[in-house]
Amino acid sequence: MTDNRKPGAPVLDVDHASVSYRGGAIEALNDVSIAVYPAEVVVLLGPNGAGKTSMLRTITGLLPFNGGRLTSGSVTFEGKRIDGRPDWSIVRGGIGLVMEGRRIFAGLSVDDNLRAGGINQGKSAYKANYDKVMALFPRLTERRSVAGGMLSGGEQQMLAMGRALMQSPRLLLLDEPSLGLAPLVVEQIRQIIVDINTAGTAVVLIEQNASMALSIADYGYILERRRIGHAGTGASLLGNESIRDLYLGLSSTGQRSYRRARRGAAADPPGTPGTSTDLTEASS
Numbered sequence: 001m002t003d004n005r006k007p008g009a010p011v012l013d014v015d016h017a018s019v020s021y022r023g024g025a026i027e028a029l030n031d032v033s034i035a036v037y038p039a040e041v042v043v044l045l046g047p048n049g050a051g052k053t054s055m056l057r058t059i060t061g062l063l064p065f066n067g068g069r070l071t072s073g074s075v076t077f078e079g080k081r082i083d084g085r086p087d088w089s090i091v092r093g094g095i096g097l098v099m100e101g102r103r104i105f106a107g108l109s110v111d112d113n114l115r116a117g118g119i120n121q122g123k124s125a126y127k128a129n130y131d132k133v134m135a136l137f138p139r140l141t142e143r144r145s146v147a148g149g150m151l152s153g154g155e156q157q158m159l160a161m162g163r164a165l166m167q168s169p170r171l172l173l174l175d176e177p178s179l180g181l182a183p184l185v186v187e188q189i190r191q192i193i194v195d196i197n198t199a200g201t202a203v204v205l206i207e208q209n210a211s212m213a214l215s216i217a218d219y220g221y222i223l224e225r226r227r228i229g230h231a232g233t234g235a236s237l238l239g240n241e242s243i244r245d246l247y248l249g250l251s252s253t254g255q256r257s258y259r260r261a262r263r264g265a266a267a268d269p270p271g272t273p274g275t276s277t278d279l280t281e282a283s284s
């Protein structure tokens with residue numbers, strides 16, 4: 001579907017993907033297709049268990065580490081099939097992932113966290129990416145020698161995003177970047193996502209803060225019971241009454257989360273890019 005989409009061939013094309021866990025005992029996605037066009041922000045919404053995280057794992061090659069499998073369908077990035085490829089090759093190939101929970105190295109300084117993000121790069125690429133990240137996050141520049149675990153929740157989220165950007169991804173996947181952050185900080189994160197996207201990186205955003213997410217979405221998909229229930233531009237989804245009722249119902253905070261505050265840990269593997277591998281992992 002190309003109606004109301006940005007021009008060009010899709011950067012990411014997940015085509016009729018079906019995913020299950022535990023040898024097929026649990027179905028997570030049933031024949032789901034999503035696409036991301038160049039420089040789009042695409043938002044993925046849906047209630048608990050709808051399959052959002054499974055979609056991110058499908059794109060990033062993390063399903064096998066979680067006991068899952070793509071049983072049919074395909075994932076194509078910049079015209080090349082990537083399903084079946086190992087996660088590290090997908091990350092090096094241009095897809096960055098910031099997982100839920102801002103998994104940074106708590107015991108390492110901001111600088112060292114960023115160094116870990118750019119570990120496989122030559123000196124000049126590393127320097128260029130480091131400078132870009134510091135320009136995007138002036139707050140991290142001020143805190144560059146502070147340990148990750150001493151940062152505020154918002155700063156940790158910036159660090160997690162900065163670390164993913166050290167690979168200069170052409171597509172950035174963000175899993176609930178606003179989770180647990182104060183409204184003012186959420187606004188900063190929102191602006192940073194806009195800035196990253198304006199600089200040319202396509203973004204897939206999973207959010208519990210549906211109004212924030214849809215306000216910056218070029219396009220959105222709503223997963224319902226393992227399938228796409230609705231799809232459309234951010235503006236059209238925001239204007240859809242049943243979606244407003246379900247995802248934007250007002251509460252005392254002005255927004256209703258459809259996703260519980262913190263998912264039970266269906267663990268991603270140690271060593272996963274963008275995650276902590278030590279026991280001092282920061283989580284705010």
Ligand code: ATP
Nearest residue numbers: 021026028048049050051052053054066259263266
């Ligand atoms: P949530 O908002 O609760 O994180 P989600 O939309 O991200 O939900 P998924 O986590 O992808 O949904 O879950 C989709 C289905 O797959 C659910 O039934 C879930 O219980 C199941 N599932 C997810 N991860 C695993 C796993 N590692 N092993 C077994 N089942 C899983």
